[in-house]
Amino acid sequence: MPIKSDTSDRVQRAADELLAKGQRPTQQAVRNLIGSGSITTINHALNLWWASLSQRLSRQSEHPSLPEPVITAASKLWDQALAYSHAALDEQRLAxxxxxxxxxxxDESQLFATQSTLLAMQQQNNRLLEGTEQLVEEKNTLIQRVNELESSLIKERAIKDDLARLNKQQEILLAQSEPKNDFNNQSDDLFQAxxxxxxxxxxxxxxxxxxxxxxxxxxxxxxxxxxxxxxxIKQTHxxxxxxxxxxxxxxxxxEQLESFQQLGR
Known part of the structure; x- marks a missing residue:
């Protein structure tokens, strides 16, 4: 058997004294009564005291010859201990x-914040996708306009070149035509040219x-x-x-959302 320390004995005696007065033997109450000792030591001694209390009361059946006052006092002590134990359990349950x-x-607040964050992320993604699609449409429109202009330029250059060749031919014809003394006698073809x-x-x-x-x-x-x-390209990146x-x-x-949902089940 391990030898009990002096502090442990004092704690258990103080607990008996407090219980006999109808007071709950808490750590602080015992420490105030004995005047010293660490909370850890007092707590350990109180745990031993509560464990030994039931053993002390069970001796009634082993020693039926004990005086009635002793049995009555022990029973009262046990009832008080049970009452304090139930009160402690109720306090713990309430806490x-x-x-x-x-x-x-x-958890509900975090769940709401998480859902709001998820919704905001989805909305931002949708805005970025819409912006990218709009850029692609504008790019395709510009490509089409450039192609149309380039095609129009090719046609207009061809027309200009044809007219330039025609003018050159007409200038040659005019240069080769013999000069006339009378302008009114010029041929219709030359005048038209x-x-x-x-x-x-x-x-x-x-x-x-x-x-x-x-x-x-x-x-x-x-x-x-x-x-x-x-x-x-920049928007895409x-x-x-x-x-x-x-x-x-x-x-x-x-993952957080699934964790919250599991906690709520």
Whole structure:
């Protein structure tokens, strides 16, 4: 048998004294009564005291010849111990219930925050996808306009070249024609050729102006298309990065959500 320490004996005697007075033998009450001792030592001694209390009372059946006052005092002591034990259990049960309710409120709050975070992530992804789709549509529209302008430029250059060749032929014809003393006697073909030459020169000039404007417009559109492609690539890379980051966040949030749901079952 291990030898009890002096502090342990004092604790158990103090516990008996407090219980006899109708007071609960708590750690602090015992320490106040004995005036010294660590809480750990007092707590250990009290645990031994509670364990020995039932053994002390059970001796009644082993020693029926014990005086009635001793049996009565021991029974009263045991009843008080049971009452304090039940009260302690009730307090512990109430504390556990309050703690569980508080934890439930915290879990519900975290669940709501997690669901809100998940919804915000999904909405951000949708906005990024819509922005990327819009950039792609704008890029395709620009490509179509550039192609149309380039096709129009090719046709207009061909018309200009044809008119230039025709004017050149008419200039050669006019140069080869013999000069006439009387302008009114010029042939109708020569006169018409001169008119056509002037008209064609005007048309060629207008075509040159149009071609210059179209080429400038085409150049601007090509630059715009180039910038659009750069923006599209940048947006795509940004979207890929955000999606990669949010995939990891989504998995984490999903795990938390599943954990909360399991706790709620």
């Amino acid at each position: 556990l219930t309050e703690s569980a309710a508080q934890q439930k409120r915290v 001169q008119i056509n030459l002037k008209v064609n020169e005007t048309i060629i000039h207008d075509l040159k102006v149009q071609l210059s404007a179209r080429e400038s417009q085409c150049t601007k559109l090509q630059q715009q298309l180039h910038e659009q492609e750069k923006a599209s 940004r979207l890929e990065l955000v999606i990669a980051q949010q995939d990891a966040k989504y998995d984490n949030v999903k």
